[in-house]
Amino acid sequence: MTEKPYDPLRLCVYATIAALAWLLGPIAVVGFALLGFAGYVRARRRGLTRSKCVLRDTRLVLAYLGVLALAGFAAIGWRVYHLLA
Template structure:
């Protein structure tokens, strides 16, 4: 456990509780952790290895998450498409394309 681990009850260098969903800006004196780049690489490897099955899985997972968030009131996303209706349409289209690729 690190000093910034929420289970330790400790705080970051700024005196704020550790929040893994923070903006990614490191606390003063802390190096930037490019975790998202590792996540992107992992997703790319899974898509490469599993092909359309991975695309289908991630599309369905994303669609379910955005559907739940939209029902809870989210209308604007941090996604490049911004509008959650567009994000849902995009993820639905990806799922359909993946199914077609699996069948054909």
């Protein structure tokens, strides 16, 4: 019996997220950060304390995602300010 070849699905997912972020800019950053934040809050409430994310501790992951969301909101505000100025 032959072994199935490795399916690099994650790489396709990462490329798709990068393309959306490139097309939508800070709106995509805010969207993905808030989506991830909501997912980690739910998982933490259900008892997850260690993540497969590089940061490992879910508190660090939540802080990271929160900072990303704030940076995205700041970038949106910056763009709107410059559009109206």
